Amino acid sequence: MDAAALFTRSAAVGRRRSREGSGFTQWWDQRHASARFDVRPVPFAGIDGWRFEQSTGNLRHESGRFFSVEGVRYRTGDGSWHTQPIINQPEVGILGLLVKEFDGVLHCLMQAKFEPGNLNTRQISPTVQATRSNFARVHRGGATPFVEYFRDPERGRVLVDVLQSEQGAWFWQKRNRNIVVQVDEDVPLHDDFRWLSVHELHCLLQVDDLVNMDTRTVLACMPLMPAEPRSGAQPGPFTDALLRSYGDPGAPGAAALHTLDEVRSWLTGERASCTWESRMIPLAAVTGWTRTSEEVADDERRRFRIMGVQVTAEGREVAQWSQPLLGTRGTGLSVFLVRSIGGVAHLLVRARPEPGLMGLVELGPTVQVEPCADLAAALDGVPYAAHACTADRGRTHFDTVLSEEGGRFHHARNRYRIIEVGDDVPLDVAGGFCWLTVAQMTALLRHGNYLNIEARSLLACVHTIW
Amino acid sequence: MDAAALFTRSAAVGRRRSREGSGFTQWWDQRHASARFDVRPVPFAGIDGWRFEQSTGNLRHESGRFFSVEGVRYRTGDGSWHTQPIINQPEVGILGLLVKEFDGVLHCLMQAKFEPGNLNTRQISPTVQATRSNFARVHRGGATPFVEYFRDPERGRVLVDVLQSEQGAWFWQKRNRNIVVQVDEDVPLHDDFRWLSVHELHCLLQVDDLVNMDTRTVLACMPLMPAEPRSGAQPGPFTDALLRSYGDPGAPGAAALHTLDEVRSWLTGERASCTWESRMIPLAAVTGWTRTSEEVADDERRRFRIMGVQVTAEGREVAQWSQPLLGTRGTGLSVFLVRSIGGVAHLLVRARPEPGLMGLVELGPTVQVEPCADLAAALDGVPYAAHACTADRGRTHFDTVLSEEGGRFHHARNRYRIIEVGDDVPLDVAGGFCWLTVAQMTALLRHGNYLNIEARSLLACVHTIW
Numbered sequence: 001m002d003a004a005a006l007f008t009r010s011a012a013v014g015r016r017r018s019r020e021g022s023g024f025t026q027w028w029d030q031r032h033a034s035a036r037f038d039v040r041p042v043p044f045a046g047i048d049g050w051r052f053e054q055s056t057g058n059l060r061h062e063s064g065r066f067f068s069v070e071g072v073r074y075r076t077g078d079g080s081w082h083t084q085p086i087i088n089q090p091e092v093g094i095l096g097l098l099v100k101e102f103d104g105v106l107h108c109l110m111q112a113k114f115e116p117g118n119l120n121t122r123q124i125s126p127t128v129q130a131t132r133s134n135f136a137r138v139h140r141g142g143a144t145p146f147v148e149y150f151r152d153p154e155r156g157r158v159l160v161d162v163l164q165s166e167q168g169a170w171f172w173q174k175r176n177r178n179i180v181v182q183v184d185e186d187v188p189l190h191d192d193f194r195w196l197s198v199h200e201l202h203c204l205l206q207v208d209d210l211v212n213m214d215t216r217t218v219l220a221c222m223p224l225m226p227a228e229p230r231s232g233a234q235p236g237p238f239t240d241a242l243l244r245s246y247g248d249p250g251a252p253g254a255a256a257l258h259t260l261d262e263v264r265s266w267l268t269g270e271r272a273s274c275t276w277e278s279r280m281i282p283l284a285a286v287t288g289w290t291r292t293s294e295e296v297a298d299d300e301r302r303r304f305r306i307m308g309v310q311v312t313a314e315g316r317e318v319a320q321w322s323q324p325l326l327g328t329r330g331t332g333l334s335v336f337l338v339r340s341i342g343g344v345a346h347l348l349v350r351a352r353p354e355p356g357l358m359g360l361v362e363l364g365p366t367v368q369v370e371p372c373a374d375l376a377a378a379l380d381g382v383p384y385a386a387h388a389c390t391a392d393r394g395r396t397h398f399d400t401v402l403s404e405e406g407g408r409f410h411h412a413r414n415r416y417r418i419i420e421v422g423d424d425v426p427l428d429v430a431g432g433f434c435w436l437t438v439a440q441m442t443a444l445l446r447h448g449n450y451l452n453i454e455a456r457s458l459l460a461c462v463h464t465i466w
Numbered sequence: 467m468d469a470a471a472l473f474t475r476s477a478a479v480g481r482r483r484s485r486e487g488s489g490f491t492q493w494w495d496q497r498h499a500s501a502r503f504d505v506r507p508v509p510f511a512g513i514d515g516w517r518f519e520q521s522t523g524n525l526r527h528e529s530g531r532f533f534s535v536e537g538v539r540y541r542t543g544d545g546s547w548h549t550q551p552i553i554n555q556p557e558v559g560i561l562g563l564l565v566k567e568f569d570g571v572l573h574c575l576m577q578a579k580f581e582p583g584n585l586n587t588r589q590i591s592p593t594v595q596a597t598r599s600n601f602a603r604v605h606r607g608g609a610t611p612f613v614e615y616f617r618d619p620e621r622g623r624v625l626v627d628v629l630q631s632e633q634g635a636w637f638w639q640k641r642n643r644n645i646v647v648q649v650d651e652d653v654p655l656h657d658d659f660r661w662l663s664v665h666e667l668h669c670l671l672q673v674d675d676l677v678n679m680d681t682r683t684v685l686a687c688m689p690l691m692p693a694e695p696r697s698g699a700q701p702g703p704f705t706d707a708l709l710r711s712y713g714d715p716g717a718p719g720a721a722a723l724h725t726l727d728e729v730r731s732w733l734t735g736e737r738a739s740c741t742w743e744s745r746m747i748p749l750a751a752v753t754g755w756t757r758t759s760e761e762v763a764d765d766e767r768r769r770f771r772i773m774g775v776q777v778t779a780e781g782r783e784v785a786q787w788s789q790p791l792l793g794t795r796g797t798g799l800s801v802f803l804v805r806s807i808g809g810v811a812h813l814l815v816r817a818r819p820e821p822g823l824m825g826l827v828e829l830g831p832t833v834q835v836e837p838c839a840d841l842a843a844a845l846d847g848v849p850y851a852a853h854a855c856t857a858d859r860g861r862t863h864f865d866t867v868l869s870e871e872g873g874r875f876h877h878a879r880n881r882y883r884i885i886e887v888g889d890d891v892p893l894d895v896a897g898g899f900c901w902l903t904v905a906q907m908t909a910l911l912r913h914g915n916y917l918n919i920e921a922r923s924l925l926a927c928v929h930t931i932w
Contacts, residue, residue, distance in 0.1 A: 092737065092738040153731065158727075158728075158731045161727075161735070162730065162734055163825075177734055177738040179734070261624075261627075264912065264913075265619065265624045268627045268629055268643055268645070269643075271558065271629055271641075272629065274558075279746060280745060358639075358825060359629075359641070359824060446727075446730065448915075449915065
């Protein structure tokens with residue numbers, strides 16, 4: 001059976017069995033009760049082992065490992081130059097998901113993982129979520145459980161294995177290895193780990209701030225090929241169109257508006273004509289941002305700040321540590337408009353430059369606004385903003401606030417929405433936009449550098465609708 | 467008919483018609499006689515409009531356009547840090563090939579293009595080979611002929627359209643748009659342009675320093691699917707195995723050693739475990755290189771130098787200009803070992819980090835040594851070097867010295883070789899190496915960042931064998 005069929009059976013059969021009532025809540029409550037986490041802001045001077053480098057002003061760990069906070073200077077399409085702090089983490093991290101069939105249904109080994117930037121301490125994480133510095137134990141903490149399955153994937157069967165980007169507004173060319181490995185052997189469990197079916201994960205995705213970003217990107221990279229609506233899905237033309245959107249785009253009845261070759265050619269053109277330019281600079285050379293003893297923040301207090309936290313934790317690799325985080329202001333917005341075209345649902349993607357993306361341009365959601373102090377102001381003039389912000393519940397198929405990576409970001413959240421549109425959004429879209437089917441997005445996700453992290457998060461959410 | 471079939475018919479039918487005798491040599495000689503080019507080295511002070519920036523030492527054009535020479539600092543796998551000059555050209559250039567059927571055979575519109583770094587003035591170039599600064603006429607020269615077909619590809623039918631990298635040892639994250647557009651309309655010709663069939667190009671590839679690098683990368687991106695050996699091919703088991711290497715890797719009789727999913731997973735692992743790190747620095751911060759009034763060169767005079775040339779030309783956009791070039795020392799070497807595995811030819815690729823590659827690691831030839839003063843010393847300890855340097859003519863299926871891009875490099879040449887091996891190279895290869903079929907490489911070339919420029923050049927040469 002190929003990977004798509006495996007994942008799909010887990011998603012569909014899992015729902016019929018209604019396993020989600022089978023003890024998840026109890027386990028989750030136990031995990032919360034099992035350990036205490038105390039996270040408090042500290043001045044930079046209180047972050048052990050981290051200091052601002054004299055010559056550059058960059059914030060670095062004394063080992064030279066983990067990550068550093070530096071600056072980026074970039075030119076946007078209108079020719080204007082901008083600077084801001086950016087996280088530089090050249091190591092490729094692992095986002096590893098171990099999966100195994102139980103009673104013929106694929107389950108994912110999930111972790112109730114604490115991260116210092118999570119607003120609710122623990123979120124549902126992949127089996128392994130670690131940088132090389134982590135699993136190489138630079139901090140002399142405990143070993144990363146299960147990492148051996150992903151460092152030596154031949155222990156199982158590799159279903160997904162691809163490098164994907166993270167937030168281009170906050171990271172410099174960061175990439176993670178999104179990897180799914182299937183095993184048959186018995187896997188001894190730890191308390192913080194639990195097998196959940198793909199369907200259970202899809203259900204939990206609809207809860208605010210529960211399924212973390214790393215889980216979402218791995219879920220997005222899983223090919224799904226549903227044959228029928230799941231029992232809980234609302235029947236109707238939209239669900240039917242959505243299901244057809246998963247089919248082979250060349251197959252009868254699943255015809256996509258554009259071929260995948262056309263989509264790639266369009267994206268190549270967008271990338272070639274993009275006049276953005278971006279390079280790292282010393283943090284000290286960033287202008288319009290001020291460093292105090294407690295934060296590096298933009299003078300308008302609109303975007304984000306670099307801050308420090310002191311963590312006291314039981315149940316993680318080390319019991320106490322301090323580290324810098326990127327703290328956001330307000331909640332961001334990421335929205336896919338979805339329209340049935342010839343009976344097949346298409347998602348409206350936007351070719352979007354971001355200063356920290358390798359190659360600058362990836363495909364993002366229809367509307368994407370990073371977390372900021374004044375969302376309404378940031379939405380001003382953004383194409384399709386009115387559709388994205390509709391209050392029409394009949395058109396709103398997904399609407400949940402989800403957190404971004406709590407290992408680097410402090411309380412960073414985006415509202416993820418999937419909005420159905422019709423003739424009010426014509427097929428002949430604005431420049432930089434293109435209609436894609438789910439199957440086309442899934443095909444692109446076999447490679448890196450096509451869909452940005454926000455689009456991948458939203459694609460995982462699309463799977464919850466049918 | 468799909469693109470692969472179009473290209474293949476041109477390659478196969480073209481040979482049977484033996485068009486290569488149809489006036490190419492006469493046209494080429496006329497082109498050489500039609501204009502005079504004088505290229506002479508000048509000190510940096512003699513390069514109009516270019517200067518070393520005070521604060522960084524970077525060599526830049528006063529417009530801020532074209533390209534700049536800066537520095538790069540990188541850490542290799544053994545943990546050591548290195549610095550060197552590197553060319554930064556953030557604009558995406560166009561390598562555009564216009565193709566059209568004549569008598570049912572696809573022909574490519576080629577240009578007899580002069581570049582200042584070419585050791586023989588003109589080489590065979592794609593229809594358009596231009597940066598945005600060129601075709602936006604920053605230098606106030608003439609318009610770039612035919613560029614309208616690639617800036618507005620909907621005038622024809624797009625057969626290939628993908629961003630690909632260039633030399634990771636000399637360029638910082640440079641990308642070009644490799645694009646092939648088919649037209650049916652009449653195309654008024656200019657003197658420097660001529661229609662050549664794919665087969666003619668394959669024949670000309672076997673001539674030293676004739677088909678330029680930009681042509682080679684575009685040819686490599688063209689899918690070919692030969693059904694039978696061409697009449698001129700040497701029959702035998704190697705040719706048969708090579709032809710099967712073009713077939714669908716999943717089809718009976720064309721089975722590849724690894725599936726494409728396995729290949730991508732292997733490459734993902736190589737990229738994730740690569741501990742290289744690379745960033746741009748000011749040219750003034752590069753150590754071990756010395757700037758004089760005439761060059762910036764490594765103190766060991768082993769690798770390359772930045773120099774200036776003054777050009778006087780008739781027949782190009784402007785009649786006289788001066789510019790910096792990267793001048794190499796000696797000739798480099800790029801070799802694919804090819805082995806029949808189960809009756810299907812496989813090429814041995816190496817996952818190869820280079821400081822200027824976006825994402826650091828792409829697939830290169832089995833053996834790749836950049837042009838340098840002492841090739842023998844550079845080959846010391848390189849895996850498979852002895853096989854790559856064999857003098858056995860019976861195993862040598864391609865062996866030609868070809869030039870690299872003369873718009874940026876001065877007399878840069880590599881010897882490209884394709885060497886047949888057998889049991890002497892076991893299937894269980896050294897770490898970082900993998901056996902791929904031609905069809906698998908062609909499939910990867912629908913996307914950027916998989917095959918480096920040297921591997922693409924060699925892949926174009928593989929097409930000349932059968």
